[in-house]
Amino acid sequence: MTQTLRHTFIPELGMPTRGKVRDIYNxxxxxxxxxxxxxxxxxxxxxxxxxxxxxxxTALSLFWFEKTKDIISNHLITQPDPNVLIVKRCKVIPIEMVVRRYMVGSLWRQYAAGARTICGITLPDGLKENDLLPSTIITPTMKSEHDENTSKEELITKGIVTEALWNQMEDTALRLFARGEETVKPRGLILVDTKYEFGLDTDGDLILIDEIHTPDSxxxxxxxDAEAKEFKYPDKEFARQYVRDNGFEEGKPLPSLPFSVVQQIYEGYRHVYETITGETWKQEEDPVQERLLNHLKDNNIITGRYVLIICETEKERQRANAISQTLTEAGTPNDIIVTASSNVPLTIYNESLEPMVCISIGNEKYNKKIGDILHWPTLKAADNDKxxxxxxxxxxxELESK
Incomplete structure (x- = not known):
């Protein structure tokens, strides 16, 4: 199996913000x-x-961004690598617009427990799991570590959005969902539910952000399957169901997925992609990390090399600054860390995708300590900065030539 990408760390771009799936570099x-x-x-x-x-x-989001750009502009600027999007910065609206057409998931669990008004939406009695809803509804959630149900009225009352902005988001979300339904229906798929995220660009205009109509969202x-009353999920819901069926409880460790389940999830994602786009998915032979790094270098986003200058106390700062300036003049990205005052764990640099070297400024004991922590070459600063x-x-x- 091709090597997978658990996470990224590219030091010359700074520390990323890690979401559930995406690493974000500012x-x-x-x-x-x-x-x-x-x-x-x-x-x-x-x-x-x-x-x-x-x-x-990423490929599916690109497909849908193109399919829906007549409805709303999106944050996409360019795609330098199959896993990477360069997007516009914007003011994120902290709401997930969850659009639902069927009685499934958390909506069904709340309904089955007796709730009839959910996120401000009143539902009739007599609905069963997997039923078509009387109409398409939106059940918004507040973006947080564990997304919380809310309602149009609550969001407006709390000043999270104005009524005018809500109405624009609501109308846009429903139009996007309708576009999704009409696109996938002739291809043998049903869009059951989805979520959209929006932001305001520098002109204050509403734009679509994050992802759209992917198996994650x-x-x-x-x-x-649905016509045969076999409501099977070929996507992320398959993982949710497996975890539920194997004893998941809030706050307790998640069960591990066996390889057979991991493979089924992959096949589900691939099948959804091929069905929606009509294109055959091609696996890669090269490690994703190597391909990613090369594409970022080819697009002049990174140099692909990095130096970390580490000193024990502020006493060595002047020396570190001089070395840093010379490296910068040589076109080599670098940073200085004073370990006495830094809260950055040095071990994170062992995860660097790009080759790097550490310069240690301190006594022999300190230099050995740094060398023991880092997997990358650690050089003791010579008496001469040059x-x-x-x-x-x-x-x-030498590292780059390997």
């Missing part, structure tokens, strides 16, 4: 979203990764 006017192969259920990350998941999600049924920089660049060159 630029001045843009964000870089890297879709990993992580999978979460009920807002908890599973230990397992799913082959090609990040690439499949949506539930699908195959029409033939010699230190030359040795560092030489070591970087």
């Amino acid at each position: 630029g001045d006017k843009t964000l870089m979203l890297i879709a990993s192969d992580r999978i979460s259920v009920f807002n908890y990350l599973l230990k397992e990764t799913i082959q090609d998941k990040g690439r499949l999600l 949506s539930r699908y049924w195959f029409t033939a 010699e230190t920089v030359m040795s560092t660049l030489q070591k970087l060159g």
Whole structure:
């Protein structure tokens, strides 16, 4: 199986913000979203990764961004790599617009427990699991670690959105859902439910962000299964169901997924992609990390090399600054960490996708300590700064040539 992408760390881009699936790197006017192969259920990350998941999600979002751009503009700028999107920075509206057409998932569980008004929507008696709802509804949630149900009235009363902005989001979400339904219906799929996220761009205009109509943000049924009353999910819902069936309880460790289940989830994602787009999915032979790094270098997003200068106390800061300036002049990204005052764990640098070298400024005991922590080459700063920089660049060159 092709190597999967659990997470990324590219030091020259700074520390990423890690969502459930995406690693987010901040630029001045843009964000870089890297879709990993992580999978979460009920807002908890599973230990397992799913082959090609990040690439499949990105490809499907691109398909749907193109299909819906006449309804609403989206945040996409460019795609430098199959797992990566460069997008516009915007003011994120902290609401997930969950659009539902069928009585499934958490909606059914609440309804079966006796609730008839959910997220401000009143539902009639007599509905059964998997039933078509009387109309398409929106059950919004507040974005948080564990998304919380809310309602149009609550959001407006609390000042989260104005009534005018809500109405625009509601209308847009319903139009997007209708576009999704009409697109997948002739291809033998039913869009059961989905979620949309929106933001405001620098002009204050509403734009679509995150992802759209992917197996992570949506539930699908195959029409033939639904007509046979076999409501099977070929996507993330399969993982949710497995976890439920194997004793998941809130706050307790998630059960592990056996390889057979991991493979079924991958096949489900792939099948949904091929059915929606009409294109055959092609697996890759090269490690995803290598391909990702090369594409970011080819697109001049990164240099693909990095130096970390580490000193024990502020006493060594002046020396570190001089070395840093020389490295910068040589076109080599670098940072300085003073371990006495830093809250950044050095072990995170062992996860760097790009080759890096560490320069340690301190006594022998300190230098050995740093060398024991880091897996990358650690060089003790020479008495001469020029010699230190030359040795560092030489070591970087050796790493890059491997």
